[in-house]
Amino acid sequence: MLVLLLGAGGFGFWKYGLPWLRSRPPKPSGELQVHVLDVGPIEGDSILIISPAGKSVLIDAGDAGKGKVVLDALKRYKVERLDYFIATHPHPDHIGAADEVLNGIKVANVIDNGVDLSTPAPAAPAKSAKGKTVAPPPPPKKSKTKTVNNFFDEYRGALKQNGAQYEKAEPGKKYDLGGGAILTVLAPAEPFFTKDQMKTGGNDTNANSIVLRLDYGDFSMLFMGDAEAQTEERLLGKSDLDLKAKVIKIGHHGSKYATSENFVKRVQPEAAIISDGAWNRYGHPAQSVLDRLKAANAKVWRTDLQGEVTITTKGRGDSGKLFEIKSAKETKEDVWAGREGMKDDSARSGFIAYGDFGAPPKPKTEKPKKK
Secondary structure (H helix, E strand, O other): OHHHHHHHHHHHHHHHHHHHHHHOOOOOOOOEEEEEOOOOOOOOOOEEEEOOOOOEEEEOOEOOOOHHHHHHHHHHOOOOEEEEEEEOOOOHHHHOOHHHHHHHOEEEEEEEOOOOOOOOOOOOOEEOOOOOEEOOOOOOOOOOOOOHHHHHHHHHHHHHHHOOEEEEOOOOOEEEEEOOEEEEEEEOOOOOOOHHHHOOOOOHHHHOOOEEEEEEOOEEEEEOOOOOHHHHHHHHOOOOOOOOOOEEEOHHHHOOOOOOHHHHHHHOOOEEEEOOOOOOOOOOOOHHHHHHHHHOOOEEEEHHHHOOEEEEEOOOOOOOOOEEEEEOOOOOOOOOOOOOOOOOOOHHHOOOOOOOOOOOOOOOOOOOOOO
16 A cells, blocks of 8 residues: 555656656856946947856857957956857847857857848859850959948858857757756747848848846846847737836837837836947937836946946845946936937838948037138
């Protein structure tokens, strides 16, 4: 009888208890760090996550020329090898310096959204009516201006040279960063957004950004990439998806085409980080976004005014504080004051996505009045 009872109990635990235990999030152990790097003064994103177990994740790498800034930060935080590099979407302000980073540090895994913008291979030589091979036209001269194709080619070339394992982001997939920290892919879901679906504003490449959720004990954070309002609506349509988070890295640098009121209400963030550049010409962050965050009682940090922003947490609020946020510098400017745009960051109004940020604005000087 005793043997039967023990056997039945063991079977019940194997059948129901073990799956339940496996489904429970691991207990937090140690400190989790999130560093929103300052890759300004032009626009850009680059975020470093260091788990309590020492695993490291780099989300984006800023624009071309910012590789040294990112690599210096990795060295400063004693990261000798990246476990994951995640390229949220193929725009140069996010992965323009990806080749510099991949050439400068060993990376185990690279994840992107699967959109391939590689330059097509040259066409095979054609044959004339007489059967003779006709030489293909000469390749176009290399332009000094970076196009979306050649910066993406450089990223893919560096990925191959680095030897990292590549995979496409899949919504719902979880990555165990150790120590109780879990990173989950929330977007993009297929079918991908097209230009036709962006008639109300925004950009389809941005809308197909990878969106991530980081959980560690009682702490949670969303990383929105350049997700637009259309991306947010798709996420809001999933009633079983947990979007409530303590901290959010705001999508699209604070663009007016993202961070919708309904999304902010669902997330209920206590803090919002905006990675933007003082020289951007698109009016980032938009006043409307800042107003929505203020109405939600979220505190705001901005890299254009405060430099690098660091979030640390032990996953529990034992000391009365669940997480702490520090910036590299103090600012006397108003973090709640938006910027005025010179261009509209929308596909329907000629949005130029590929490095069109321009030089810093020249200070206005008044001409002396003629007597």
